[in-house]
Amino acid sequence: MPATFPSSSTLAASDAVQDYRRRGWTVAETANGVCLITDEQIAAVELTGPLAAEVRRFLRANNLSGPVIEIPGAERREIHLVVGAAKATLAIEALHSAGAIVHTDGASIPLPPTRLSTGSANWAISPTEARWTPPVVAISAAVRAAAAARHHLTDVAC
Template sequence: MRTTFSSAVAESTQDYIQRGWTVAETANGVCLVTDENIAGIEVTGDTAAFVRRYLRANDLTGPVIEIPGAERREIHLVTGLRKAERAIEALRESGVVVYADGAGIPL
């Protein structure tokens, strides 16, 4: 059985593919697969503003996936990880969820 995705998901999936990013269809839907070039940084609540500024200051800004719910979540897609290992490690140390090294980011 093939899942039908909304036009917004289909459009974003095509956008990611055109950027050269890997997108996979799983039992839970479509996922963006992280690799040595792309990662996802998930934030909620008060940390979101801090992380946005941090990413901008470290030239890591990219598309943002907004996940609605009781507590709004954002997953910031970042590229150029090879030059930002310390920045990513600092985010991890501050408790931010980082999707990297083959982890799937649900779209």
């Protein structure tokens, strides 16, 4: 019987799973790839469209960026990994009001390398590139700042 060797993509996925677990993340391996299971330690904030771009610019300008997953598709879609959701009820309510989706309490988030029906999820900012995992209140502040900037531009244009 000939020897079989794992493919390079299988090895990369295995290395990624080990790295995620070393970070203390709960991950599940599925047929589509690896998923983060949100818990009391880590959650995720999903943003779409222009709001996602504005929030990313705000976080970068203020050196607050953390791990960000890009989900391919017709509209920009990003998932920011965050901490501190258990004690941030008002921030989460504000995010919901702004149109964000906050994934907590066992939600499953695709982690790169993950194959989705529309393409592959990719790290926009990988956990190794990020200096930290920001608290959910930092993302909420970025959303608030983006909304205020958009409102200010509307006022100036009129």
